[in-house]
Structures are given as structure tokens and as C-alpha cells.
Amino acid sequence: MPETALGSFPDVGASYYLSRLPGFFGEYVGLMGARLDGAEMLACGLATHFVPLEKLSSLDDALCKATTGDPKIINNIILHDFSNKNPTLKEKSHYFRLKTINSCFSRRTVEEIISALEEGDKKMDDWISWTIQALKKASATSLKISLRSVSTYTALRAGVYLESDILPHREIDAVDPKSRHKGNLETEILLESKGVNYTSIRPVYIYGPGPLNYNPVEEWIFHRLKAGRPIPIPKSGLQVTQLGHVNVSKSVKLIIISKSLR
Incomplete structure (x- = not known):
């Protein structure tokens, strides 16, 4: 792993985080089982800081030497001395497909999502074709449950x-x-x-x-x-x-x- 994304995460299920992703990116990640790297997590708002791998050891030393438990001071150590505010997204990042994802994965059912993708596939887009095939190979029941769990939140206290x-x-x-x-x-x-x-x-x-x-x-x-x-x-x-x-x-x-x- 070339980098690490850091953040403060509440003790809730995965659907909570997916529902907070921009647009319908959460539906895409949930259905496709897509894995996000540190730069993508920062871009999506899931992470608050991005620390390159080569700086992790130095960050660990700095935190160990800190003489305070003040979260603001600890945050400043990470933010100003070790984090990368604008990491570069990879050329094939899922995030660059957000416009198409919002258009297709905003549909209410899995069948409608696939139909929307197939309509876009007329442009001979390799990424869309791969996405369609991946969805069709997956368990239909699992996809429906995943879509429902992402598009709804059902566990409030x-x-x-x-x-x-x-x-x-x-x-x-x-x-x-x-x-x-x-x-x-x-x-x-x-x-x-x-x-x-x-x-x-x-x-x-x-x-x-x-x-x-x-x-x-x-x-x-x-x-x-x-x-x-x-x-x-x-x-x-x-x-x-x-x-x-x-x-x-x-x-x-x-x-x-x-x-x-x-």
C-alpha cells in the first residue's frame, strides 16, 4: 500500500460510510465491491488526512514524543508536518467516473442500473462494459441487498x-x-x-x-x-x-x- 488515509470514524456499519459518499458513489462501491486507495478516500471525504507511507514512521515518532493529549495539537502535527493535502488520483481511479456513476447508479433497482449502463455502453466504453459484466456475474440477491443497505440507513438509536x-x-x-x-x-x-x-x-x-x-x-x-x-x-x-x-x-x-x- 503506497499511502495511508487517516480519519475519525464512528462505530457504525459500512452502509453508514457508503451513504456519505458524494453523489451515488456509495452505491457503486457497495455493488462493485470497489476498493478505494488513500487519495480516493480523501477526495470522497471518508478520510481527513493523507499520509504517504514513507512518512508513517516519522509520524509515529512525533506522536510518541507529543506531551499533550489535546486533539487540536495532535491534529496539527499530522496536518502540517506529515500529511499531503492534495494527493494525486491514479489515472484509472473510480472517482474520475463519478459523472457516469451518478447517472447510472442513481436508479432504484439493480435491473435499472444495468439497463442504464447498457445504454451508455453503446459508446463502446471498456469501463462500462467491464462494470456490466461484473454486475451480471454477481449474485442477484446479494446485489439487491447491498443496494438496499447503501441507499437506506436502518439502525438509529x-x-x-x-x-x-x-x-x-x-x-x-x-x-x-x-x-x-x-x-x-x-x-x-x-x-x-x-x-x-x-x-x-x-x-x-x-x-x-x-x-x-x-x-x-x-x-x-x-x-x-x-x-x-x-x-x-x-x-x-x-x-x-x-x-x-x-x-x-x-x-x-x-x-x-x-x-x-x-
Whole structure:
């Protein structure tokens, strides 16, 4: 690998990043399984800094010698001393095909995408011909699921809501723009601005076994119940919540995908 792209990435699925790519580049990358190099990631906005391979060792030394944990200072070390702000895209970069990608991969179905590509293939374009053949060789079901996962975002958290003692809690309740899950709200705004159809799921507290449940923070509740110990109730005691099993959350997502494929 000739270079490294650096950035700050939230703990979300791949569809989150693909949905944030310019135009319909995310649909192209998701369906084609395209691999982006450091320069392309910087151009797409997935990365914030580009560090050439030959500078990585020096960057590592500089970070080790830093006497502060201030993110601004650390960022300045990378940005001003080691990063390349304008790396050159390779001649055959996918990014140079963004105009054609936006035109063809903006379609709602895989079949429509292929038809749009075939219409453009009348110009005897080798890249378009290769793209068509790659799509036709791939699993039709996998392509449909990939397209759906990129064009929709279906895993938002209930933590985005503004705290309230008014019950019951409803999906239309006010949200907190300062929530630690505000990235989820920003994703909704982005999808709406692009005119993308999406389904927003806001599960409450999820429990169940890993690896399906990557963050079993509610496990302590069940340990206390089993041990016969009391469960502490915060504040006024009106903050009633729900616990949903991880398999239920998984089933809901599968139902949404299966219905969209019909």
C-alpha cells in the first residue's frame, strides 16, 4: 500500500460510510465491491488526512514524543508536518467516473442500473462494459441487498431523543441535537437532502448474546435480578424504558430488507 488515509470514524456499519459518499458513489462501491486507495478516500471525504507511507514512521515518532493529549495539537502535527493535502488520483481511479456513476447508479433497482449502463455502453466504453459484466456475474440477491443497505440507513438509536418525563414516549418526540448519537441524526438529514428513501429504526436498550449484541451494557441488570439485589431507579423514577432482545432487532431489519426486495 503506497499511502495511508487517516480519519475519525464512528462505530457504525459500512452502509453508514457508503451513504456519505458524494453523489451515488456509495452505491457503486457497495455493488462493485470497489476498493478505494488513500487519495480516493480523501477526495470522497471518508478520510481527513493523507499520509504517504514513507512518512508513517516519522509520524509515529512525533506522536510518541507529543506531551499533550489535546486533539487540536495532535491534529496539527499530522496536518502540517506529515500529511499531503492534495494527493494525486491514479489515472484509472473510480472517482474520475463519478459523472457516469451518478447517472447510472442513481436508479432504484439493480435491473435499472444495468439497463442504464447498457445504454451508455453503446459508446463502446471498456469501463462500462467491464462494470456490466461484473454486475451480471454477481449474485442477484446479494446485489439487491447491498443496494438496499447503501441507499437506506436502518439502525438509529433511541438515545437521540431529548430527555423527557412525559409518557408514553413516541417516535415523533423531540430529539436532542447535542446527543452523543447526533451522528445518526446528521445521517437522517443527509439522506433526506439526497432524496433517498430510508427506514429509521430507533430501538431502545438491546440485550442478548454477542457477537450480535456488540455492547451488552444491560447485562448487569439481569445479574442483579438473579442475585436478588435491587435495581436502582434514577431521578424521579418516571424514566420507564424497554429492553429488546438483539434477535428481535435483527429480525426487524431482515423484514425491512425482504419487503423492499419484492
